[in-house]
Amino acid sequence: MTNVYVAAIEAIGEAMIRNKEYLTDLDAAIGDADHGINMVRGFEAVRGKLGALPPEADLATVLKTVAMTLISTVGGASGPLYGTAFLRAAAVAQGKSAVDGATAVSLFMAAVNGIKERGKATRGEKTMLDALEPAYEAFAAGVGDNKPLPDCLELACAAAERGIEYTKTIVATKGRASYLGERSLGHQDPGATSSYILLKALNDFCRRRPAEEA
Amino acid sequence: MTNVYVAAIEAIGEAMIRNKEYLTDLDAAIGDADHGINMVRGFEAVRGKLGALPPEADLATVLKTVAMTLISTVGGASGPLYGTAFLRAAAVAQGKSAVDGATAVSLFMAAVNGIKERGKATRGEKTMLDALEPAYEAFAAGVGDNKPLPDCLELACAAAERGIEYTKTIVATKGRASYLGERSLGHQDPGATSSYILLKALNDFCRRRPAEEA
Amino acid sequence: MKKIINSPEQVVEEMLQGVALAHPQYVKRLEGFNVLVRAGAPSPKVALVSGGGSGHEPTHGGFVGKGMLDGAVAGAVFTSPTPDQVFEAVKAVNGGKGVLLVIKNYTGDVLNFEMAGEMAAAEGIEVEKVVVDDDVAVENSTWTTGRRGIAGTLFVHKIAGAKAEAGGSLAEVKRVAEKVIANVRSMGMALSPCTVPAAGKPSFTLAEDEVEIGMGIHGEPGTHREALRPADEIVAHLMDKILADNPVAAGDEVAVMVNGLGGTPLMELYVVNRKVAEILGAKGAAIAKTYVGNLMTSLEMAGFSITVLKLDREIKELLLAPADTPAFVQF
Amino acid sequence: MKKIINSPEQVVEEMLQGVALAHPQYVKRLEGFNVLVRAGAPSPKVALVSGGGSGHEPTHGGFVGKGMLDGAVAGAVFTSPTPDQVFEAVKAVNGGKGVLLVIKNYTGDVLNFEMAGEMAAAEGIEVEKVVVDDDVAVENSTWTTGRRGIAGTLFVHKIAGAKAEAGGSLAEVKRVAEKVIANVRSMGMALSPCTVPAAGKPSFTLAEDEVEIGMGIHGEPGTHREALRPADEIVAHLMDKILADNPVAAGDEVAVMVNGLGGTPLMELYVVNRKVAEILGAKGAAIAKTYVGNLMTSLEMAGFSITVLKLDREIKELLLAPADTPAFVQF
Numbered sequence A, B: 001m002t003n004v005y006v007a008a009i010e011a012i013g014e015a016m017i018r019n020k021e022y023l024t025d026l027d028a029a030i031g032d033a034d035h036g037i038n039m040v041r042g043f044e045a046v047r048g049k050l051g052a053l054p055p056e057a058d059l060a061t062v063l064k065t066v067a068m069t070l071i072s073t074v075g076g077a078s079g080p081l082y083g084t085a086f087l088r089a090a091a092v093a094q095g096k097s098a099v100d101g102a103t104a105v106s107l108f109m110a111a112v113n114g115i116k117e118r119g120k121a122t123r124g125e126k127t128m129l130d131a132l133e134p135a136y137e138a139f140a141a142g143v144g145d146n147k148p149l150p151d152c153l154e155l156a157c158a159a160a161e162r163g164i165e166y167t168k169t170i171v172a173t174k175g176r177a178s179y180l181g182e183r184s185l186g187h188q189d190p191g192a193t194s195s196y197i198l199l200k201a202l203n204d205f206c207r208r209r210p211a212e213e214a
Numbered sequence C, D: 001m002k003k004i005i006n007s008p009e010q011v012v013e014e015m016l017q018g019v020a021l022a023h024p025q026y027v028k029r030l031e032g033f034n035v036l037v038r039a040g041a042p043s044p045k046v047a048l049v050s051g052g053g054s055g056h057e058p059t060h061g062g063f064v065g066k067g068m069l070d071g072a073v074a075g076a077v078f079t080s081p082t083p084d085q086v087f088e089a090v091k092a093v094n095g096g097k098g099v100l101l102v103i104k105n106y107t108g109d110v111l112n113f114e115m116a117g118e119m120a121a122a123e124g125i126e127v128e129k130v131v132v133d134d135d136v137a138v139e140n141s142t143w144t145t146g147r148r149g150i151a152g153t154l155f156v157h158k159i160a161g162a163k164a165e166a167g168g169s170l171a172e173v174k175r176v177a178e179k180v181i182a183n184v185r186s187m188g189m190a191l192s193p194c195t196v197p198a199a200g201k202p203s204f205t206l207a208e209d210e211v212e213i214g215m216g217i218h219g220e221p222g223t224h225r226e227a228l229r230p231a232d233e234i235v236a237h238l239m240d241k242i243l244a245d246n247p248v249a250a251g252d253e254v255a256v257m258v259n260g261l262g263g264t265p266l267m268e269l270y271v272v273n274r275k276v277a278e279i280l281g282a283k284g285a286a287i288a289k290t291y292v293g294n295l296m297t298s299l300e301m302a303g304f305s306i307t308v309l310k311l312d313r314e315i316k317e318l319l320l321a322p323a324d325t326p327a328f329v330q331f
């Protein structure tokens, strides 16, 4: 039996590969044309590392492996940011054998806070946070309303997608796109887009499987 | 009254300017694409120097001025070669007040020999000599047959033109085109072409004027 | 894409092998890492580590040696290296006097080097960092990421490196580095784009008569595009921007770097330098030293940057001190 | 044509001004001539003068200084300088011990330098000449002009320059130069053409996947065109040609130069060097010293050349001797 956490991460990796050129092209417009290349380099390495884990690896182990692998292979801005997110989530998952709603919310929160602290950015600066933070809030609200976890994830995806649209309307003040000043207006942020792709891939994965875990 | 020698040289200079791109394109095919640029740089400088001569300057002075100016402005292979040719001709002209047939022949011969010695080349190596040496021989033969000098020049031009055609049929063994080996076949030598242009301009000049001098 | 490479995936690895094979007197490769360190590392002095994405050669590996860097970390082309790589470099060059990280101000570089610094600190290695932000093309503001780090970084390597070589403490080396950063300003322009091997196509396009002013060294757009003008006008514009941010007055002493981006002939860089010297001369500034060359490149991009560093007695002396590295040697 | 210049007519003049302004410690301009001489010229030693068409920067002006050249004469772009210019350089650097002319084997260079030598001899200056012909792309034959002189010329500057600096007589300096010429071979290839400013258009065209093997440094055609292949295959081909002409055996010691033609990133040159070192290593040859960089360029041409110099004890020692010039410094 395959490890469900590993399978979920692999589904995310496949989504990154499918969107490699799309993400790179978005980065070409307002950055340095490598975001898709970076994400794929990272998630291809992740697949290798996860393959070497024992099948019974728990969520914390999987998340920590993803974190360390992204940190040591992606580089750029997105590597330390996504890496830190997974690392913080791993810390929350430590010792947990199943993921209930409250755990999922604190995992997600820890991840988003990790990115905010590492990148010293806040919402509205045209970064991945403009997708992730609203997604987190929608997710937490859903859990608060006692909705089933897959529905909460659906809400998170929708919020992230709106976040992408929002990044088109603002000027970047963090990351490489900030050098563009007003010229970054109208362009969608590559990191916000990869965050949405990640959540969407997770959501699709959960829909395809019996909803035993988030 | 303008100095006839100066006027003749200026006519040659104008012909070089008209053929600048043509000569450069020929050189692009089998050399380094500068022969027209070189000749024009030289003859434009010559015009300036000749303008500063007293109107009564004799042939030797004019030829020496042309020689020194070409040597100090053309560079490349053609600069020292044409420069030496004019310098040797100037030596022959020294002290001569008019140019008769015999003088013209020895002027021409000295010029051609100057090029041969300076460039250590002989006929058949795909250089200016393939135009100039047959031209000299035709000229000398004409003088030997007591033909009028303008007719001798006409013969020289015709021989030079055949020389150009001949250069298309041979492989270069001197000058930059020699690096091409067999690949120089079929191409016409730029230096042979500028030699023909020089003779042709002189011929045209003589035809336009009362035939007092060669 | 027309490049003399074997494959885009192998190009950084093979380049590093080529550097190590070319310059064994100067550098050695840290096996298993994209790191070059001084042949004799570690040495009992403060160590300097820099790095960044590849594609800026000779930066940074070419400046590893006596009087400059102790370690250089190479990321993928135009992508900051990862923290574990930087951490390995730090461990390899640390001689017990501490390590200064010289970081160019890009979010990716800053984050990865910071994480490496945290890893080193956790192992008890004393680490400090400075962030170079010399590019005046981008407005500075405390609310944004601020200016980019470009060719002026080499003056930090040179001057802080000389201080470390002279036995300065980590705090002193850092102080000197920060003084350079406060006094160095640069700006560049590009005539043509470059192609990242893994991308396979140019990262932007310019019309036949168009140039990009204020271009970043990774192909990031600059302040604007305009029609190609004579060299002197372009230089005057860049110098205006540089001197507006960091004015020089009569009697000031400066160092100048005219840096080629990789595809521009040295002939043109010297034409640029002629005008730079004229402008500084007209202001009454004395040029203590000029460097002209392809030092902080963007692969085969055509274009250049100008860097002006205001000198005081201390940094002038350190600038003129000897250095011996593969790409920068000075008696 | 996209160049950072003011006008094609002024580019050589403005470049020379830019060089003189950048490097007053090293060189001075001979007023009224396209000549750069050592700042302290003349000095009481044998003097070396070289030169050629412009567009090969840093060759030759960049190598004027201690342990290399005493004078460099710049012609128009890709056009040999005229004898009067060379003659001025000879007069300015002659310190009474005689002058060696280092000429690249092109008819134009040979003729102009020879005439300058005759002018100098007529003024009682002792002048000798050597002609460098290291390019194995072109078949050698006593019936033709023979091989061209390309990047290997720099080894002649370095080694004969060191001999002169060490106080060698004109005959000794010439002997050493000729020994280098006998032992140095090069070959290059190009990915893209360059544009002579006065011409305004590229001197040839190559298809997107096509390269020219055996390219000359003035855009002269090479031996043939072929499809772009991986770096290692190209290097293997060039090395075959070089070593066929000048074989190295196990135990031989060599120096290597991987020279960029102006538009090729250093990254690629190091990928090339990796394979060069591998090939020489497989033959059992020891590489005493490797130089990698844009040293003998063709404006912005993309491509490179490889030079292999077989060393003996004498030329190795002279190669490794110190030198201090704008573009080549060695402790």
Ligand SMILES: Nc1ncnc2c1ncn2[C@@H]1O[C@H](COP(=O)(O)OP(=O)(O)O)[C@@H](O)[C@H]1O
Pocket (backbone or CB within 6 Å): A027, A031, A032, A034, A035, A038, A039, A075, A076, A077, A078, A079, A081, A115, A118, A119, A120, A121, A126, A127, A128, A129, A174, A175, A176, A189, A190, A191, A192, C079, C080, C107, C108, C109
């Ligand atoms: N300080 C920051 N905080 C959060 N996200 C950031 C920050 N800086 C950059 N990013 C995100 O990183 C993305 C760029 O990632 P990537 O292209 O991989 O790195 P780099 O910019 O170093 O090339 C941006 O689109 C943005 O979403």
Ligand SMILES: Nc1ncnc2c1ncn2[C@@H]1O[C@H](COP(=O)(O)OP(=O)(O)O)[C@@H](O)[C@H]1O
Pocket (backbone or CB within 6 Å): B027, B031, B032, B034, B035, B038, B039, B075, B076, B077, B078, B079, B081, B115, B118, B119, B120, B121, B126, B127, B128, B129, B174, B175, B176, B189, B190, B191, B192, D079, D080, D107, D108, D109
């Ligand atoms: N040794 C030689 N003897 C006579 N003519 C020569 C010799 N070498 C070259 N030439 C002539 O010079 C011409 C080239 O002149 P030019 O292009 O001005 O000089 P370069 O080859 O130095 O660029 C050739 O076409 C050829 O006619």
Ligand SMILES: [Mg+2]
Pocket (backbone or CB within 6 Å): A027, A031, A032, A033, A034, A035, A076, A176
């Ligand atoms: Mg990016």
Ligand SMILES: [Mg+2]
Pocket (backbone or CB within 6 Å): B027, B031, B032, B033, B034, B035, B076, B176
């Ligand atoms: Mg020519």
Ligand SMILES: [Mg+2]
Pocket (backbone or CB within 6 Å): A032, A034, A076, A077, C078, C079, C080, C108
């Ligand atoms: Mg990047």
Ligand SMILES: [Mg+2]
Pocket (backbone or CB within 6 Å): B032, B034, B076, B077, D078, D079, D080, D108
């Ligand atoms: Mg020429």
